[in-house]
Amino acid sequence: MTYVVTENCIKCKYQDCVEVCPVDCFYEGENFLVIHPDECIDCGVCEPECPAEAIIPDTEPNLDNWLEVNRKFAEIWPNITRKGDAPADAAEWDGKPGKVEMLSEKPGTGD
Numbered sequence: 001m002t003y004v005v006t007e008n009c010i011k012c013k014y015q016d017c018v019e020v021c022p023v024d025c026f027y028e029g030e031n032f033l034v035i036h037p038d039e040c041i042d043c044g045v046c047e048p049e050c051p052a053e054a055i056i057p058d059t060e061p062n063l064d065n066w067l068e069v070n071r072k073f074a075e076i077w078p079n080i081t082r083k084g085d086a087p088a089d090a091a092e093w094d095g096k097p098g099k100v101e102m103l104s105e106k107p108g109t110g111d
């Protein structure tokens with residue numbers, strides 16, 4: 001089992017989650033974060049920290065696509081353990097539908 005970052009993180013990227021992860025298994029893209037599914041120890045502490053409610057346990061249904069997105073980018077994006085600045089327009093994007101196509105494949109800067 002693992003926790004998975006899902007669509008509503010896109011363009012919100014508040015990064016509250018990275019500060020609480022005991023095993024530092026978050027990886028940073030330009031406008032999204034992912035969890036490495038093989039490194040996550042399923043502690044669950046990040047889930048309530050996410051203001052966008054984007055972190056979901058993979059025991060929930062229909063998460064296979066997001067699990068694959070998390071796995072794919074965790075292998076190529078840099079690790080992030082410290083909270084940086086959220087995008088200035090993060091609140092505007094919180095909860096908007098149709099953000100999937102805005103997911104950038106570019107890496108973030110990491111720590």
Ligand code: SF4
Pocket residue numbers: 005008009010012013014015016017018033049050051052053054055
């Ligand atoms: S706290 Fe939520 S929205 Fe913010 S970076 Fe983490 S998963 Fe994304």
Ligand code: SF4
Pocket residue numbers: 003020021022023024025026035039040041042043044045046047
């Ligand atoms: S569930 Fe725990 S180990 Fe997994 S990403 Fe969240 S804080 Fe890290």
